[in-house]
Amino acid sequence: MSEENRTSIDTSLSLGEIVLSFPDSVELFNMYKLDYCCGGDQKLSEAFEDLKGEGVDTDKLLEELNRKYSAFLEKKEEIRDWRSETPSGLIEHILNTHHVYTKKTLQELDDMVLKILKVHFKDYSEELLVVHSLFGSLKTELEAHLIKEEEQLFPMILSYESSSDESLLSDIRKFISETESEHDAAGDILKELEEVTRDFTPPDGTCTTFKRAYMTLDDLEKDIFTHIHLENSVLFKMF
Template identity: 40%
Template sequence: MFKLNDTVGNIVTEFPGAAEILKEHKIDFCCGGDRELGLAVKEDSNDNLEAEKILKKINQNYSQKKDDYQKIEDPKNLSQSQLIDYIVNNHHSFLQQYLPRLSELTKKILRAHRENHGEVLKKVHRLFSTLKMELEEHLIKEEEEIFPLIKEYSEQENDIKNKETLNAILELESEHDTAGEIIKELREVTADYQLPKDACNSFKLTYNLLKDLESDLFQHIHLENNILFARLEN
């Protein structure tokens, strides 16, 4: 069973099903994964729920084995190479499909609803455009530079705690922080993706896809920061 002084990153690593509970209460378990649960609740949660109540819910779900990763082997048990392949084949692939689609949709709804909701949708368009650029560059760096380096050292069983590798990881983690902050801004600007009464189907689809993007990106960053990179930093 988990405790309040367990870090949120370790909780989700041991029990991926906890991710949905933490997201429900707006607790950052990816970029802020190194914080103890009690502190994370105090810093992130806006619903005034006590940390003990969230902890109780996590432990109840854990005892019932409710897990987001039922379809695959527990990520923490995957090798570095297997985990990298999983991240690329699932989370990178997800972004490659969603980013172009959302780019078109954010422009489309800005044009269609500029008169009544222009202030919000201009911010959504700008934030998403920045996020898209950051993520596209980030994926290329991971796939072309960092992931092959991690695989090479892991497969050869050499000492991977070298300056080059660790500096590259610190740079990636900084980029994760930037993406995480933009996602939080998008949620704030849209008032938790609350739709206006005159929202068309494209408007609804855009907000739904942005929520999907947030959910997938949080899992994506968690796997890298709290499992893949953490193994190299310890």
């Protein structure tokens, strides 16, 4: 069934396909930790098998997903289908939306994470030392990753788009493979941060900066998930 005629979501669809046709699905996917970014090719049926092992009622979850999807269809909102975009158009969006946000947010978090470690060391040193270390690893990973995309991969893709030089394809695909591995590495760090922070939930009674730091980490994670999804499930599949 074509996406235009689809009236419901079934478990034969991949997580990436669902997010592309129904962007609001990310709210449920994030809640149940379904990996639509690095694991966008996974079928919903496969993801549900994992959830069943954790005691989740996947029949009810599918019902909830379809209730939200029906409401989405009724609103008849137009969504931008990035699969019909040119590589250069999608790259421009990724740079202006996700790269700019990531760089800015990493700098903000660098100050906040260090500040809460210093101020709350006495009471929360065990947790915050791990958060500080993991965030440092994430920042290093992402900063280098963004530079490699901006200086190597994206210019190569733009060159191919304008020239159709087939000799560029093997290099593009090599860089894509490396980039996807880096996405996995960033995703693994984020999962560790989720665990140590109880899904970015600050301890009771902590200060505004502590709460803001965890909230910003949560926001950064969500943006990274969307960023990776657009690259893995859309841009890279063009090649």
